[in-house]
Amino acid sequence: MEIVEFESWHLEHLHLQEAQSYMISYFTPEYGSLLEKAGPSFTALHQGTPKAAAGIVMCHPHRALAWALLSAMGPRHFLPVHRAVRAFLDRQTIRRIEANVDVSFQQGHRWIRALGFELEAARMRAYSPEGRDYSLYSRIYKEV
Template sequence: MRTVPYKPEHLISLSLQPAQQYLGGFVTQAYADALARYDSYTIMDDAGAIVACAGILPQWQNRAFGWSFIAADAGRHFTYIHRAVSAFLDRVPVRRIETTVDCEFAAGHRWARLLGFSLEAERMRGYRVDGGDCALYARVK
């Protein structure tokens, strides 16, 4: 396993986990390119297969949105993914990082809490690109 600087082609080639597959049509080349302008990384397995892409999108000074796209077959690598993302969040010089989790994705809620995020809004109706609902989490240093 290794963590490398994110490149747009990493996200474009990623086969998303079922809970994120609704994003497939939204992940365009332009979107993948935009994420590369900010602090972001890709996690690859030993064979070079992409298992996750993650990073932050600055909102304004001391506030950013944390994002991640996880591969459908990333489960066996999740300990490494968790440690890499946790270390990244610890070193980012941003006081407040927000993230959202699909309201029905229990594993996503569990991971957000394990990463040190606290639930701030239980249900934001119509938040997702497809009109689905998300919960808002924040991690404040």
């Protein structure tokens, strides 16, 4: 697995896992460019093909929103992606990083907790553009 800086064109080649497939309609060059400029981010490549992209969107100097887009992958690829995301988050010194998970996506809830996030709001009703309910997690930098 090769970790490179995220570039907007990576979205064109990222085949999202089923749980995130509704996001495909947002994959425009403009959306990719916004993600690229919003804060630090990276892509995990396997043989030149994006398997995952992740990063943070800076809300202000002390708060950011984490994002991750993952392809369908088995444990062989997921473990290196998990380690890369964890290392990326561990390097951040932002006081508060938030993440949102679809309430019905149990694997997403397990993963976000494994990344060191804690549940703050179990259900934010009609949170997504499609009207899906999401949960709010946060990770607080310990040096605050």
